Amino acid sequence: xxxxxxxxxxxxxxxxxxxxxxxxxxxxxxxxxxxxxxxxxxxxxxxxxxxxxxxxxxxxxxxxxxxxxxxxxxxxxxxxxxxxxxxxxxxxxxxxxxxxxxxxxxxxxxxxxxxxxxxxxxxxxxxxxxxxxxxxxxxxxxxxxxxxxxxxxxxxxxxxxxxxxxxxxxxxxxxxxxxxxxxxxxxxxxxxxxxxxxxxxxxxxxx
Numbered sequence: 034x035x036x037x038x039x040x041x042x043x044x045x046x047x048x049x050x051x052x053x054x055x056x057x058x059x060x061x062x063x064x065x066x067x068x069x070x071x072x073x074x075x076x077x078x079x080x081x082x083x084x085x086x087x088x089x090x091x092x093x094x095x096x097x098x099x100x101x102x103x104x105x106x107x108x109x110x111x112x113x114x115x116x117x118x119x120x121x122x123x124x125x126x127x128x129x130x131x132x133x134x135x136x137x138x139x140x141x142x143x144x145x146x147x148x149x150x151x152x153x154x155x156x157x158x159x160x161x162x163x164x165x166x167x168x169x170x171x172x173x174x175x176x177x178x179x180x181x182x183x184x185x186x187x188x189x190x191x192x193x194x195x196x197x198x199x200x201x202x203x204x205x206x207x208x209x210x211x212x213x214x215x216x217x218x219x220x221x222x223x224x225x226x227x228x229x230x231x232x233x234x235x236x237x238x239x240x
Contacts, residue, residue: 040089049062073203075236076198093149093156132144136157146177164180
């Protein structure tokens with residue numbers, strides 16, 4: 034899928050020009066469409082913008098070199114020699130690192146089928162099934178590809194709802210709250226400065 038395609042789909046859904054460029058008009062249209070307050074919209078869009086490279090990427094990139102795999106999954110790959118057979122082979126790598134957890138069966142193609150999709154990437158069969166039930170679209174369990182296109186933002190909203198992040202967002206837009214939400218989204222504080230900058234900028238657009 035071309036970079037930015039999911040954003041164009043979202044823009045069309047929200048009634049603004051589908052030019053693939055994220056800015057104030059698009060942010061306001063998304064907040065209006067999904068009935069998000071300025072605080073909720075800022076936190077959601079700030080985190081999603083960071084996670085997706087300003088909404089250009091809505092599918093997990095698993096084109097990794099052996100050295101990168103050892104750094105990202107040290108418990109899975111003890112050496113570059115062990116990782117080398119999976120280098121630059123996204124499907125093989127996804128099945129190696131994701132099967133046997135998150136509802137993905139060992140020895141299946143589940144790891145690849147349910148690799149991360151959406152602006153805040155939804156990963157694993159269990160999470161896809163929960164999202165499918167949440168929006169009443171059971172077909173996603175067999176074909177989760179729409180999560181990377183027409184449902185890229187809907188799945189991000191689901192992530193925020195499921196993890197109580199909108200309640201946190203309601204407390205305000207400041208460094209402390211952005212840091213707390215980042216911990217829930219990222220599992221750490223990777224890219225915190227960028228997340229803070231984006232969230233505050235978007236809050237200014239929406240206020």
